[in-house]
Amino acid sequence: MDHQDLLELIHLQIVKVQDEVASQTARGEATDRTTGLLRSLRLTLRAVSAGFDPEEEAASSFVLTVSREGQLMLRRDTHLACLRGPFFRSLFELAGIRLEHGQVLIVEPEFARRAIEDSLGESLAEESRLERKRANLQTALKQMPGGQRDEVLRALGQLDEQEADLLVTKVELASLRNP
Numbered sequence: 001m002d003h004q005d006l007l008e009l010i011h012l013q014i015v016k017v018q019d020e021v022a023s024q025t026a027r028g029e030a031t032d033r034t035t036g037l038l039r040s041l042r043l044t045l046r047a048v049s050a051g052f053d054p055e056e057e058a059a060s061s062f063v064l065t066v067s068r069e070g071q072l073m074l075r076r077d078t079h080l081a082c083l084r085g086p087f088f089r090s091l092f093e094l095a096g097i098r099l100e101h102g103q104v105l106i107v108e109p110e111f112a113r114r115a116i117e118d119s120l121g122e123s124l125a126e127e128s129r130l131e132r133k134r135a136n137l138q139t140a141l142k143q144m145p146g147g148q149r150d151e152v153l154r155a156l157g158q159l160d161e162q163e164a165d166l167l168v169t170k171v172e173l174a175s176l177r178n179p
Contacts, residue, residue: 018038036110062076062109066103081119085115086118
């Protein structure tokens with residue numbers, strides 16, 4: 001996303017989030033999450049307006065980026081992790097905005113930590129699902145005749161790959177939490 005497009009997008013998002021904060025206040029709802037997002041948007045706008053590349057701010061700040069596939073990636077210094085948990089997506093939904101491919105956002109440390117913890121929790125839940133699936137496959141493998149085992153063995157191999165990917169994700173998230 002080029003510089004001018006990013007400035008325009010962030011400005012539109014700020015206006016949308018300000019309107020949502022006003023609506024939440026009028027309804028008597030808590031606004032801490034939405035105002036935190038608003039602060040992050042304003043910080044990013046100031047950095048981009050001043051000519052700073054938010055991607056380069058990762059040395060001292062948490063920077064959220066949106067991949068081509070729509071994945072949310074969080075970076076700090078040389079550490080990068082994909083956020084699997086719903087924290088940021090629900091925050092953006094609550095505020096009525098959607099981050100676009102190529103967009104960057106300098107994120108408040110508290111929000112980054114909450115997103116990391118949320119993603120670690122999601123990873124642990126996925127790990128538990130994979131463990132149950134492995135136990136079911138191993139039970140099925142023991143009960144099957146020899147000629148019908150190929151499909152179950154392939155599924156176990158895929159499960160090994162998923163578990164390896166999950167381990168990498170957990171390590172990446174942990175490295176963000178404790179750089």
